[in-house]
Amino acid sequence: MNDELETMIASALAPTDAEWLRGAADELRTGDASRALFAFFAGAGRRARSLAPEAVGKAAAMLESMGGGSAVSWTPADVVRAVLLLAVIPRLAVGTAADLSRELFLRGDNAERCALMRGLGLWDAIAAAQVPVAVEACRTNVKDVFAAIACDNPYPARYFSEAQFNQMVLKALLLGLGLARVEGLGRRRNPELTRMVSAYANERRHAGRALPADIDLAIGPPETS
Amino acid sequence: MKLLDPHIHMSSRTTDDYRNMAEAGVVCVVEPAFWLGQPRTHAGSFEDYFLSLVGWERFRASQFGIRHLCTIGLNPKEANNESLAQDVIDMLPRYLEKEGVVAVGEIGFDDMTPVEERRFGEQIELARRHGLPILVHTPHRDKLRGTERTIALVRECGFTPELTLIDHNTEETLPLTLDAGCWAGHSMYPETKMDETRMVALVKRYGSERILINSAADWGFSDPLKVPKTARAMRDGGIPEADIEAVVWHNPVAFFASSGRIDASEFEEPVRVDQRELWEGNSVLRGQEPAVER
Ligand SMILES: [Zn+2]
Numbered sequence: 001m002n003d004e005l006e007t008m009i010a011s012a013l014a015p016t017d018a019e020w021l022r023g024a025a026d027e028l029r030t031g032d033a034s035r036a037l038f039a040f041f042a043g044a045g046r047r048a049r050s051l052a053p054e055a056v057g058k059a060a061a062m063l064e065s066m067g068g069g070s071a072v073s074w075t076p077a078d079v080v081r082a083v084l085l086l087a088v089i090p091r092l093a094v095g096t097a098a099d100l101s102r103e104l105f106l107r108g109d110n111a112e113r114c115a116l117m118r119g120l121g122l123w124d125a126i127a128a129a130q131v132p133v134a135v136e137a138c139r140t141n142v143k144d145v146f147a148a149i150a151c152d153n154p155y156p157a158r159y160f161s162e163a164q165f166n167q168m169v170l171k172a173l174l175l176g177l178g179l180a181r182v183e184g185l186g187r188r189r190n191p192e193l194t195r196m197v198s199a200y201a202n203e204r205r206h207a208g209r210a211l212p213a214d215i216d217l218a219i220g221p222p223e224t225s
Numbered sequence: 226m227k228l229l230d231p232h233i234h235m236s237s238r239t240t241d242d243y244r245n246m247a248e249a250g251v252v253c254v255v256e257p258a259f260w261l262g263q264p265r266t267h268a269g270s271f272e273d274y275f276l277s278l279v280g281w282e283r284f285r286a287s288q289f290g291i292r293h294l295c296t297i298g299l300n301p302k303e304a305n306n307e308s309l310a311q312d313v314i315d316m317l318p319r320y321l322e323k324e325g326v327v328a329v330g331e332i333g334f335d336d337m338t339p340v341e342e343r344r345f346g347e348q349i350e351l352a353r354r355h356g357l358p359i360l361v362h363t364p365h366r367d368k369l370r371g372t373e374r375t376i377a378l379v380r381e382c383g384f385t386p387e388l389t390l391i392d393h394n395t396e397e398t399l400p401l402t403l404d405a406g407c408w409a410g411h412s413m414y415p416e417t418k419m420d421e422t423r424m425v426a427l428v429k430r431y432g433s434e435r436i437l438i439n440s441a442a443d444w445g446f447s448d449p450l451k452v453p454k455t456a457r458a459m460r461d462g463g464i465p466e467a468d469i470e471a472v473v474w475h476n477p478v479a480f481f482a483s484s485g486r487i488d489a490s491e492f493e494e495p496v497r498v499d500q501r502e503l504w505e506g507n508s509v510l511r512g513q514e515p516a517v518e519r
């Protein structure tokens with residue numbers, strides 16, 4: 001699937017950008033991955049401008065099926081960054097991969113951080129080791145970065161502890177992000193979340209402020225499938 | 226008329242400034258990396274500063290519909306700290322690759338020491354390698370000499386003058402900058418550097434080609450509304466609209482577009498403001514109704 005994705009994306013880029021992507025991916029597969037990755041990852045945004053829209057849609061569907069963020073969430077730059085990660089991550093030991101993610105997150109700009117979050121679930125073998133960086137991303141004050149992990153992304157419901165998941169849902173509610181976009185919310189509902197969300201509803205009532213329309217999605221027992 | 230402030234240190238300004246600038250027609254700012262008013266003690270604080278320029282500050286600006294771009298570089302003052310300077314130079318390549326980084330800067334001369342000259346030259350080379358133009362600070366003291374040496378160094382390095390913006394010009398330095406084929410920035414400070422009346426006279430004399438103005442506002446005595454105020458002064462002074470628009474929009478856009486990092490068509494579109502993006506716990510709204518533009 002990785003090769004298929006890379007070939008498809010490269011063929012949908014302008015020739016110079018395609019050449020850049022092939023070269024970058026080759027270097028990442030063979031060379032000292034981490035150092036090269038930082039510059040490629042940072043510069044991917046402007047290379048992705050030439051990516052054909054149909055290719056973005058196709059790639060997004062593939063990435064969703066591989067465990068990444070849902071298809072609606074991927075931007076052209078995210079897709080190109082995912083191709084770069086797919087060339088590196090599978091070669092690395094779990095600990096090294098987690099260190100690399102942390103490095104990409106800490107020294108990334110907002111768009112790099114978003115791309116990283118959408119790809120966290122792409123590698124089953126190391127996915128669980130990525131929880132600390134995902135939780136760190138939930139602490140951000142930049143809305144897009146928070147939304148990249150909290151919304152349209154199966155990762156938190158699959159890997160977050162109850163406390164981590166609850167904090168994220170409450171923050172999404174506070175930001176008015178739309179709880180329908182929090183994947184797996186129904187199945188991860190729990191009594192503590194119900195208590196937290198009800199307390200928040202009370203606080204709003206006391207302040208004379210309206211309740212978010214979707215607040216009920218976070219209240220009640222877990223859905224059973 | 227859309228306005229671009231091509232040199233303003235927004236990290237040191239408040240959200241009130243962003244709001245007032247947006248109201249006055251500023252739709253884009255370029256924030257050059259500079260010093261922080263006192264010397265940094267380790268290279269790590271440069272890195273966190275660069276990261277805030279491409280992260281938090283960019284988001285803060287977007288909340289007011291203002292596009293935030295930046296320049297990354299080692300400033301001349303701190304270039305004099307030898308042990309720090311090498312570490313900062315070494316970390317630059319990674320940051321010069323980031324989106325929204327549209328030039329290497331502010332670089333140039335402060336005390337005009339040999340060390341400053343060496344770091345200036347090294348960063349011109351980095352600009353070439355990353356396909357970026359350069360934003361050059363000129364010194365407050367001995368400005369004429371500093372500008373001459375800047376032009377000489379750019380020439381020696383074989384760097385394209387059209388990719389060079391020499392900033393903080395005065396009546397004395399402007400003709401040199403223009404004759405060298407470089408772009409000329411003017412910092413409109415409340416008391417020093419340049420003022421509106423003098424700027425109107427300069428545009429009348431030299432026209433609008435390759436001329437830019439900025440507020441250079443920072444944590445010092447400065448005014449983030451100097452670009453709109455100077456545009457008004459130019460209008461009151463009878464300067465044609467096309468020339469005003471060149472100075473406050475087309476010239477800075479053209480210069481920074483030479484980085485290849487600006488999508489020109491997207492750049493003409495306004496940034497959608499959605500203040501719902503603001504944070505309840507950390508927001509200028511605090512109970513007010515958010516402004517949402519559709
Ligand atoms: Zn400055």
